[in-house]
Amino acid sequence: MVHGVRASTALFAPVDQAGGLVLTKGWPWLGSPGKLGSREVFLTGSRPRRFLVRGFNARTRGKVVSCDVELYDADHVRALLKAELTVAPNGPGTSVALKGSALPGLAPTSSMQTVPSLRVANEYARALLEQIARDIETWVKAGPATQAVSSAGEPV
Secondary structure (H helix, E strand, C coil): CEEEEEEEEEECCCHHHHHHHHHCCCCCCCCEECHHHCEEEEECCCCCEEEEEEEEEEEEECCEEEEEEEEEECCCCCEEEEEEEEEEEECCEEEEEEEEEECCCCCCCCCCCHHHHHHHHHHHHHHHHHHHHHHHHHHHHHCHHHHCECCCCCEC
């Protein structure tokens, strides 16, 4: 396991709306439906590839929303990254951050050498965070009519 995976960015959506989306069961706003209730995303990095993402254990503390996130290999459905996602106010804006650990299989090096593996893990963490931010912003801009979600967490 390689610790120290981190990424952060500004989010161009109100903190209340962004946090509300992170609290939504099944994250219907992210990517496309994947296996076993996950969401499928295509992330760039040194080796662009498909992944499955699962967000769970969402919690709030004031205006800060956080949850656990796992990134899976899309073909073998094994966890490759475990992290915490945090959406928080940042002055007049909103920040979103991801921090966690990479597991063997994320980096192309089989020995999980710390420096190369951390670099690759951070590339994918940044790409995942950018995808999350982009999809939240798109969902918020789309407005309430297209944000209807069923009790199963899927768009209606």
